[in-house]
Amino acid sequence: MTTFLLRRLVNYLVLVIVATSFAYLLAGAALDPRSNYQGRNPPPPEYVVDKTLNEYNLNDKTPLLERYVTWAGNVATGDFGKTWEGVSVNEEVGRRIGVSLRLIILGVVLGSVTGVFIGAYAAVKQYGAFDRGSTFGSFVILSIPTVVIAVLLQVSAVFANDILGLKFFQYTGEYTPGLEGGLLTHALDRVQHLVLPTLTLALTQVATYSRYQRNMMLDVLGSDFVRTAMAKGLRRRTALIKHALRTALIPAVTYFAFTFGVLLAGTTFTEKIFGWHGMGELLIDSISRNDINSVAAVACFAAIAVLIAGLLSDIFYAILDPRVRIR
């Protein structure tokens, strides 16, 4: 088992390296930091620009491959280089990583757990009102891009706040700057800010998971072992939860690694729209600022996140399915 996971880990690490390198090369080829300086008024002399760019390892006059080698050497020591403005990418990322993780983890856990239960229940009540409702809801959500969901949620929040007459739902930033009050006030404030973006992320997850889990559950519902469980004298509900759902969870866990990528993409827009200063926002900003090193750093973060999701998937799978455990 441990060797199995170790082997998987090595595989994933190779993937992370490939993905990050690829992102760097792509960004290096497509983005042009020099233009940032050229747009200035008055334009700085070329040698000054070259000097600065060289310092940050961003000069397009150096062959891309050479820049890549320098960059990769630094990354290997844990240094992701500098932004075009000379700020340390490590520091920038360090500040943002917590912000993004909070969103991602909450979104994933909330989305998958709720999705699994909705899907399972819909399957048990196949063709019932709940099933039809959740099916319809999922398809609606899945057909709307995350950006639109986010905006829609913002609009409804404004509406809800107006009706309630309070400002419960906060839709910009992570917290209210300069808020007076104790720890509790601050905590509440953060929660208020967290609700909408988390919901944005979780909704898509709920929709995907509920669809998937419904199908998995339907597969096992009619199976012989559920019938056996009832023939032993288990109540229908117990048999469904203990035997059917438990078995139908196994494929859902493998699905986790797949949906995670989609979730990451969703995070990017969500952060941008709700004004959270996370990794997703960094990505969008750094692309528009021709900031090669930051783009590569975000790509690396995404790859590692996917790696962790993949490993977690494997571990859960091994825990849930005895057929894999014994190797």
Add this chain to the structure above:
Amino acid sequence: MTQQTVAAPRSGGDPSAPVLEVTDLHVTFPNDRGPDVKAVRGIGYAVRRGEVLGIVGESGSGKSVSSLAVMGLLPESAETTGSVRLYGEEILGLGDRELSKIRGKTVSMVFQDPLSALTPVYTIGDQIAEAVRIHTDASKERAAARAVELLDLVGIPYAAQRAKAFPHEFSGGMRQRAMIAMAIANDPDLIICDEPTTALDVTIQAQVLEVLKTAQRETGAAIVMITHDMGVVAGFADRVMVMYAGRAVEVGQVDDIYYRPRMPYTMGLLGSIPRLDEGAEGPGHTALVPIEGTPPSLSALQPGCPFAPRCPLAIDACRAEEPAAEPVGRTGHLSACIRSGEIEEHGWSPQDVYPLPAIPEAPAAHVPREQRETVLQVEGLIKHHPLMKGAVFKRRIGSVYAVDGIDLDIREGETLGLVGESGCGKTTTLMEILELSRPQRGKVVVLGKDTATMTQRDRTSLRRDLQVVFQDPMAALDPRFTVADILSEPLRTHGYPAGAVHDRVRELLELVGLEPGHAARYPQDFSGGQRQRIGIARALALQPRLIVLDEPVSALDVSIQAGVINLLDELRGRLSLSYLFVAHDLSVVRHIADRVAVMYLGRIAEIGTVDAVYGAPSHPYTQALLSAIPLPDPHKERERRRIILRGDLPSPADPPSGCRFRTRCQKFLILNEEEQKECVQREPQILPLRGPAEDHGAACHYAERVEVI
């Protein structure tokens, strides 16, 4: 069956009442797009403590649905009416809460296919312990200990260890034992067994039936045994109920049903079974009773007797009204047929009622075997599959000795049956022969041509002479093509004159007993038996000389199977064919084959003429195999002594040293040490038993003829 002391029923009902009494049970599955499916149409029966009731019927007869209805385990959409009483108390229509108290406690069930019937993610021990804990307040430890006890009772070796195993680590037979352990966990008053041995090999089936009998002795429970196999219930049941199209068409004491059937369907069913205990008198022997046609659709039943379209005795009155079950003959014998009285009066047998097709004799039959041409010769054939490990980088960690040195030959006009249980290598042998290429080791000679030295052209022309029919007719026929396309394809590829193809297709369809006018239909428009006939027609298209048949009838219901066997028998005579007939059903092989080879773990254990091998099997494995097969004959069944083999088939990747059968051999146990050494150290070769004159040999150091049937 021995009279049991009646234990006090737990449900508080009347202790003198039957354990289970079903009256006028109807089950209907509503169908949105079309007429409802009336799966069960008014059946009734009663079972008392210690009694065994057999319910027999073919697929779709409603036998399983009715038992699920009794337990309230049908999907919610099913509509169930009638009455089901447990010790006199009505339980039909009870809610989930009340029913769950009965299920597993007073009434328990054993299902078919034990792999899917056990939850894959829990250990066997936990699943049995769960059954204990549902109905008692036993502690976790106590329940786990009880689970081990129960596993031990049903004959699982090292029960304490094996209880920690997961279902996929158990063999089919062991899973079924575990199911039985679960069913008897709470000492039930009634066990309903739904095809409990259908997915199992015959020696394992014998083990499981033995366990069921033990379980019944231990618990004194009544048993309802649902099966399609008339043999399984013959020696086990006290009474038998025959179902057809959702109705009980004949009920009676087991002897009445088997020796004095009075309903034409039961008669056909009994006559259609190839008999292990009745020798074939060579080609030209008696045909099986075929029941023409197929069971009616349960969503579009015609008025009158549902069996009328297939019944040779049908008269106009049969179609007027569905006959009710009326007493006939001895007390307790009921038959739903208006002509039962007549049958009783004349004492008609199935052969009197059903017209039997004449089976023509093969022209070669009169020529002594040695003088006939050898159409297939296999010498020392070996096929080892590599055993791989690892997902990405596979490495070879050993070999599966699928076929490990076998010899056999088939002469013109002859049928060789190749039999054995799953994993014995019979299918691999067949595939090796069909390859027509150089085998790993050994020699395959088809119609005088050695596959190792033949050219590509030889191979193509040989493919005309060597054809194959597979088990699953649907998988072998492409659903996008019409029957005409399917049959003309081999004709075209082998350059049959285009103008003659159409006529040949019609001719072929007629040959296999299908309507030539149906050539434009698709395979899915035909029933299973008809599809198999299409498969046979395709094999015949190029006028082959040798046909390899891979379990050609095992997917079919018995009444349909008989027709296909008769057809094969008849074609062999008419077209001078030779067959290599691969099957696990020894009764079918006895009926159709001239010679038989019994395989065990990649080797041939015994080979010889059918009469010699079946009449006096000499290898302990053959003896056990034959004794394990239940006969559709209650008297013989009750008197027979079964040889129950120990354990399961060893892994073909790691066969035992010396004699491969020694780990399970019943004879090995009674040998002295010196003799046992021989079995362990030296692999026995096939030696002729009574000199080279007689065609019968066995691969056992201590071969000895024994009669077991």
